[in-house]
Amino acid sequence: MNVDLKVGDVVAFLWGVSEVRGIVAEIYGDNGNRQVVIALDPNTTGYVVDEPTTVSLPIEDVRRAVAA
Numbered sequence: 001m002n003v004d005l006k007v008g009d010v011v012a013f014l015w016g017v018s019e020v021r022g023i024v025a026e027i028y029g030d031n032g033n034r035q036v037v038i039a040l041d042p043n044t045t046g047y048v049v050d051e052p053t054t055v056s057l058p059i060e061d062v063r064r065a066v067a068a
Contacts, residue, residue: 004064005024005027005036005059005062005064006024006027007024007025007026007027008023008024009023009024009064010022010023010024010044010064010065011023011024011036011038011062011063011064011065012062012063012064012065012066013038013057013061013062013063014061015045015048018046018048020040020045020046020048021044021045021065022038022039022040022041022044022045022055023038023039023044024036024037024038024039024062025037025038025039025054027059029059033058034058034059035056035057035058035059036056036057036058036059036062037054037055037056038054038055038056038057038062039052039053039054040052040053040054040055041053
């Protein structure tokens with residue numbers, strides 16, 4: 001589990017067949033069901049999204065992004 005993630009971290013996750021990057025906006029839930037709210041915008045997602053939005057995913061589905 002990614003218990004070391006914190007607000008502001010750049011993370012990566014699978015979105016369909018693409019890997020998408022976003023910024024952690026919020027982490028909530030208890031240890032059995034932690035969720036991460038990720039802020040997405042066209043620049044960080046490679047224009048997978050057309051406008052800024054957020055998505056909530058289980059923390060297990062998200063990893064800290066490695067610098068390219």
